[in-house]
Amino acid sequence: MTAIDDRRGDARAGTRTPLLRARNLVQEFPARAAGGVKGGVVHAVSNVSFDIYPGETLGVVGETGSGKSTLARSVIQAPRPKSGAVEFQGRDLMTLRRRDLKQARRQMQMVYQDPFGSLNPRWRVTELVEEPLRGYGEGNADSRRRRVAELLDLVGLDPSQYGRRRPFELSGGQCQRVAIARAIALDPALVIADEAVSSLDVLIQAQVLNLFEKLRRELDLSYLFIAHDLAMVKQVSDRVAVMYLGQLAEIGPAQDIYRRPLHPYTAALLESIPRVDPVTGTAHKPTALPGEPPSPIDPPSGCRFRTRCPRSQLRCAEVDPVLEERLPGHQVACHFPLDLPDPAMPPGPAGATLAPAPVPASATDPAPTAQTS
Numbered sequence: 001m002t003a004i005d006d007r008r009g010d011a012r013a014g015t016r017t018p019l020l021r022a023r024n025l026v027q028e029f030p031a032r033a034a035g036g037v038k039g040g041v042v043h044a045v046s047n048v049s050f051d052i053y054p055g056e057t058l059g060v061v062g063e064t065g066s067g068k069s070t071l072a073r074s075v076i077q078a079p080r081p082k083s084g085a086v087e088f089q090g091r092d093l094m095t096l097r098r099r100d101l102k103q104a105r106r107q108m109q110m111v112y113q114d115p116f117g118s119l120n121p122r123w124r125v126t127e128l129v130e131e132p133l134r135g136y137g138e139g140n141a142d143s144r145r146r147r148v149a150e151l152l153d154l155v156g157l158d159p160s161q162y163g164r165r166r167p168f169e170l171s172g173g174q175c176q177r178v179a180i181a182r183a184i185a186l187d188p189a190l191v192i193a194d195e196a197v198s199s200l201d202v203l204i205q206a207q208v209l210n211l212f213e214k215l216r217r218e219l220d221l222s223y224l225f226i227a228h229d230l231a232m233v234k235q236v237s238d239r240v241a242v243m244y245l246g247q248l249a250e251i252g253p254a255q256d257i258y259r260r261p262l263h264p265y266t267a268a269l270l271e272s273i274p275r276v277d278p279v280t281g282t283a284h285k286p287t288a289l290p291g292e293p294p295s296p297i298d299p300p301s302g303c304r305f306r307t308r309c310p311r312s313q314l315r316c317a318e319v320d321p322v323l324e325e326r327l328p329g330h331q332v333a334c335h336f337p338l339d340l341p342d343p344a345m346p347p348g349p350a351g352a353t354l355a356p357a358p359v360p361a362s363a364t365d366p367a368p369t370a371q372t373s
């Protein structure tokens with residue numbers, strides 16, 4: 001039997017085979033490394049499950065510190081998660097030996113946020129793009145040279161103009177194109193973009209997002225696309241996963257998540273984005289998210305969002321909500337999801353309208369770790 005348990009998978013499991021299946025991933029760090037007390041634990045990723053299908057972009061959003069990067073690193077086993085299962089192209093990555101893991105990693109490449117920091121400053125563009133090919137012993141010097149030129153063309157950099165430059169002779173956007181060329185050099189099936197356009201100017205962001213989209217079509221790639229900007233994630237994602245304090249709050253088709261969020265945290269994130277109503281043209285005044293996220297060293301009991309949630313009830317402090325499918329392909333971890341009639345909830349605003357409200361005191365955990373408003 002495989003290490004993967006299908007019971008908590010995506011609704012489409014069974015109709016298509018996922019490229020990547022992550023189940024119940026847990027990653028923790030000693031709290032001391034994060035400025036906490038000795039013996040404490042940072043609950044960076046707690047029990048996260050999701051699938052990525054071939055050719056699909058799964059967007060992952062959440063505030064800084066919600067565990068997005070740790071989740072990405074857990075997927076590529078760098079370092080291995082504390083527990084859970086990761087199956088990629090049908091192979092269980094958690095039990096692979098180092099050499100086999102290196103081969104599996106050919107097929108899953110990362111693009112990071114800092115375009116300068118991720119490139120060796122002393123190397124020329126051609127050397128940078130050739131390096132993964134050499135690392136995996138691909139071809140000979142001639143074939144690699146041709147492949148590097150082809151890759152630079154693919155990412156929109158003229159090899160004769162940029163090939164001999166070093167990173168400091170490139171703009172941020174050009175550096176990120178080089179990083180993308182490196183990522184696709186070995187023909188991966190999955191690219192994990194961790195805030196890959198977050199540090200670029202808006203115009204350049206759009207160009208690099210277009211490049212990601214072009215490569216997805218031309219190379220049949222799948223993406224795990226991580227960003228803290230919901231509007232950007234919407235542009236590129238087929239499905240979106242919303243992370244809060246190390247857990248998945250909600251996951252579903254991108255349009256559904258934006259049009260009909262079920263989790264109060266997703267709704268609050270949407271309310272915090274300035275936007276214009278496409279029908280009436282009215283500008284929507286953003287509402288800031290109430291309070292700060294609690295510390296992942298000492299997360300609240302039950303639902304981790306309860307210290308900031310206007311819908312919080314006693315049950316939310318007592319029982320950790322599990323991710324459940326409430327609409328087709330749309331899962332939410334909430335006892336009282338928005339937009340679904342719940343007899344336990346008093347009548348009031350539902351849907352995406354979410355005003356900051358006092359959080360009811362919990363009977364079981366009187367000392368919430370976050371400020372509320």
Ligand SMILES: Nc1ncnc2c1ncn2[C@@H]1O[C@H](COP(=O)(O)OP(=O)(O)O)[C@@H](O)[C@H]1O
Binds near residue numbers: 030043065067071
């Ligand atoms: N190596 C580490 N040691 C200790 N704590 C860590 C380490 N890496 C990440 N963390 C903590 O784990 C939590 C999640 O971090 P991260 O995955 O970087 O979040 P995000 O990418 O969403 O900003 C944060 O509280 C962070 O401080």
Ligand code: SF4
Binds near residue numbers: 263333334336
């Ligand atoms: S489980 Fe309760 S506290 Fe958590 S998001 Fe849902 S309503 Fe809010």
Ligand SMILES: [Mg+2]
Binds near residue numbers: 068194195
């Ligand atoms: Mg991060």
